[in-house]
Amino acid sequence: MGLADKLQMADIARLAGVSTATVSRALSGSKLINEETRTRILELARSLNYTVNVGAKNLRMGENRTIGVVIPYDSKSKQALSEPFFLSMVGVLASALTDQNYEMLLSRVDEDDMVSIADLYTSGRVAGLIVIGQWHHHDDLNSMALRKVPLVVWGAKMPQQLYCSVGSDNELGGYQATVHLLNSGCRKILFLGDVTLPEAEARYQGYVRAHTELKIPLPEGLTLSLPFEASAARAILSKRLEKLPLGFDGLFASSDLQAFAAISLMNELGLDVPGQVQVVGYDDIEIAKHFRPRLSTIRQPVELAGTAMLNSLIQQIKGEGCTSISLPTQLIVRESSGMNLEAKS
């Protein structure tokens, strides 16, 4: 390609018959410059499609407006980023970053290699990191925070936490879902979710509190540990559903995807939802309302979450420390539950 190498400030300077310093001033809106030369330079640059080289600029100014957004993935399944809730989070973050004039470097990391993302920061690639998904990485995250890497994590707040986290109030969500199911007449609620994960654990705590407060005995053996991902979950669920009698009349899943899988399977076995088993999910992903039956669920405030995470990160970058946040959840009652008491939405 005879493509003349990319245009530089020096080229513009020569063409305009001024020095690069002047061009720089014109382009950056300095006021130490003649209005007439400024417009001349601006027009020249525009007509030539010239844009300042960001890398060089950053190097010189010691600045950096790109944020690393990281989604850890399971090294075994190597699964393509598929959790819809996380994906929608990426979308929201993309908007929030754009609004604040930041850019987003999206990275997937093998979860066995979490700490390596710190390099994005130490190498000056990004000004800070947003990690979507806490999983079991509490320690890795802590060690990065210890190394002063600006960092905010989507997840639950844990004891002894050095990093900053933003998450929905998982305990509250679990409580809301369970109270709703109990009020709707359920007495044996199956809890679906991996309680070794901080978020799921908190949701389970809410489940327990609901039983306690309503003075309904906590059923035995009604928690089933499932991965977040749908098809893996299906296999395990499927095995559980073979046991008859079912032994439950309500189901609280710690993600909508799990709820879908469960409903799907139950339908296949001829069980009616919500007739025989009422179901509540978690997340309120977009398709929840298009599912049949429309899925009752706990909504996590994604939009809010995105801006909260970004603000928190920016604060840290400025060196102002950080405060973990937990955002309110909201019960959305649709068709898969709420036979008796609640209003439909």
Add this chain to the structure above:
Amino acid sequence: MGLADKLQMADIARLAGVSTATVSRALSGSKLINEETRTRILELARSLNYTVNVGAKNLRMGENRTIGVVIPYDSKSKQALSEPFFLSMVGVLASALTDQNYEMLLSRVDEDDMVSIADLYTSGRVAGLIVIGQWHHHDDLNSMALRKVPLVVWGAKMPQQLYCSVGSDNELGGYQATVHLLNSGCRKILFLGDVTLPEAEARYQGYVRAHTELKIPLPEGLTLSLPFEASAARAILSKRLEKLPLGFDGLFASSDLQAFAAISLMNELGLDVPGQVQVVGYDDIEIAKHFRPRLSTIRQPVELAGTAMLNSLIQQIKGEGCTSISLPTQLIVRESSGMNLEAKS
């Protein structure tokens, strides 16, 4: 924060008692260096968590391994990146880029301002661009290609196209879906999709060809223009379904989301799918198989698409020109269609 400013190569050099040149060599695996000093430097760097500043390195080397991935959005709805198919594409691209040691800068652009993404390239921010979603931007894309911006677009191949596109064989997909519905006994198939969009238009062409080849008369007034996005589509669809008699016994939607919305609405009106209307979607997004009824659809090969787009872009960056690609589609028959002939999957 007393946080000593970030570590630099000069610091490592001083600490190791060598010059920065030596450190640079050690870190970049040059062989012009004593094995013993190398390991000493490497260990020092590791223990101090030092990483080379990528910005400075790029500037010096004139290299750039980041790729811009762009998803245009509708300026009116300002909708968060929500199309699940595009989102999964982002996931796949993230993996493909990582595999090839590239980084991904994810951008959302107002669709009224498409051309501005060229700045990402001219400013040296990225080495090339992947645009997910062609929409109505044919001209903008062409003009960017004319300006020699390395660019690959997910979409249909169009006449007079200067940019490089990768897409599924939309005509084939439309054909497969329609043949299947016709073979399953449908005679009046409603086509759902905005035929002013290149991709939907091609799918419609396939729909027409299927009728022609099977010598079945093309029904009148059975195309309905819908936006890709679900809730907007619902409103329009809903109006159409009020007209009775329905006048169709099959439905081919140009996205799974549209199919979901349609099925949902039809169910509400007491229509049975596939009993009264058989439905085929397009995309085969993850939830398609969990929907009730499980959705028959045309699968687009996302994984393949991701690597194809990246390879094509890399080729362009190397200055080797580009060739547009169209990928094969696959009919997936599930429960929402295929009463008679096809095997279930």
Add this chain to the structure above:
DNA sequence: CTGAAAGCGCTAACAG
């Protein structure tokens, strides 16, 4: 108001 010159953190000739 404008230009000359220094330097952001790094790599690559070029000499030892």
Add this chain to the structure above:
DNA sequence: CTGTTAGCGCTTTCAG
């Protein structure tokens, strides 16, 4: 094998 030196493209004192 290693150090010295020059500069990648830009911004910003410091002098005019």
